Amino acid sequence: MAKKTLNTIKLGLFVTSGLLFLILLLYMIGKNRNLFGPSFILKAQFDNVQGLVPGNNVRYSGIEIGTVKKINILSDTVLEVVLVVDDNMKKIIRNNAIVSIGSDGLMGNKVINIAPARTPAPLVAENEILVTRKPVGTDEMLQTLSKTNLDVAVIAAQLRSTLQRINNSTALWKILNDEALPQQLHQSAANVQLATARAAAMAGDLQAVVNGIKNGKGSVGAVLTDTAFASNLNEAIIKIKSVGDRADELAGALNEVVADVKQEVHQGKGTVNALLKDSAMVVKINASLDNIQKGTDAFNQNMEAMKHNFLFRGYFKKQEKQRAKANKQNVAVQ
Structure with missing residues (x-):
């Protein structure tokens, strides 16, 4: 009887130990603690x-790839999360990978997400501290949604006010009820299309003119493409500039002469002063001109008398014949 009781106790202990081991095993597997493989x-x-x-x-x-082992509070602003990761990930994860906190679904448990960086870096080592990204909290999301809802409410109120103003606007409904408006809009569209076509035609003509100028056609094309013309134009400009410089020099000389004349007139000296202010000089000049005229008349009379003198008559006739012969030759040449 005692032996039977001992066996019953042993069996109970064995069953209890098996149940505890099974429960522990299921817990470890459920928590994904890498029970059957190495980790870091x-x-x-x-x-x-x-x-x-x-x-x-x-x-x-x-x-x-693992689970969260524990969370250490380092200070009032820093919390350290210790991660147990499958040892095979040592060959995959780089030390510039980014760690963030996310949710398993909209309202599920929190998870740690490790995202690879796009730049090359060494592989992670044991107890490596990875770079983190600030998580977006549910409170922040709710605050953003609340602000968005307020903005939507304001926009809805403004739209409602706008619609009321449109409904109360007699002028707008008058325009909308105008049966001639579609025809006018159609005509306006046709006019716009016609204007567009004309603008396109003008643009084509302008392009043709530009192409002609590029090919050296026309006066403008010759001016822009003919190098000889450009050279001649440059020479002409240089000559014009030279003439301008000479004109400036001549103007300077004339200014000096005029200044000298003004000075002589102001001082009462010189020929110009005598011509302008000396009345006796004017009388003498007039007398000289009269004498020259009289001498010229007397010379003409003497020449006419010599033509009729028998000593010079032959000479003058010979001169007249030569002039007549020369005139005939000129007429024949013409």
Whole structure:
């Protein structure tokens, strides 16, 4: 009887131990603690873990690779999250990977997301502290949604006010009820289309003119493309500039002469002063001109008398014949 009781106790202890081991095994598997494989430790530091607890999953590019082991409070602003990661990920994760806190669905448990960086870097080592990204909290999302709702409410109120003003506007409804308005709009569209076609034609003509100028056609094309013309134009400009310089020099000389004449007239000296102010000089000049005229008349009379003198008559006749012969030759040449 005692032996039977001992066997019953042993059986009970064995069953109890098996149940406890099974429960522990299921717990470890459920928490994904890498019970049957090697693992290593990674760390990340946050100022707010957003409700993250030990046992939450760790994902790399959406694939579960470990769990959260524990959360250490380093200071009032720094929380350190210790991650247990599958040892095979040592060959995948780089030390510039970015760690962030997310949710498993909209209202699910918190998870740690590790995203690879786009730049090359060394592989992670044991107890490596990875770079973190500030998580977006549910409170911040709700505040943003609340602000958005307020903005939508304001926009809806403004739209409602606008619609009321449109409904109360007799002028707008008069325009909308005008049966001639569609025809006028159609005519306006036709006019716009016609103007567009004309503008396109003008643009085509302008392009043709530009092409002709580029090809050296016309006066403008010759001016722009003919190098000889450009050279001649440059020479002409140089000559014009030279003439202008000479004109400036001549004007300067004339200014000096005029200044000298003004000075002589002002001082009462010189020929110009005598011509302008000396009345006796004017009388003498007039007398001289009269004498020259009289002498010229007397000379003409003497020449006419010599033509009739028998000594010079032959000479003058010979001169007249030569002039007549020369005139005939000129007429024949013409």
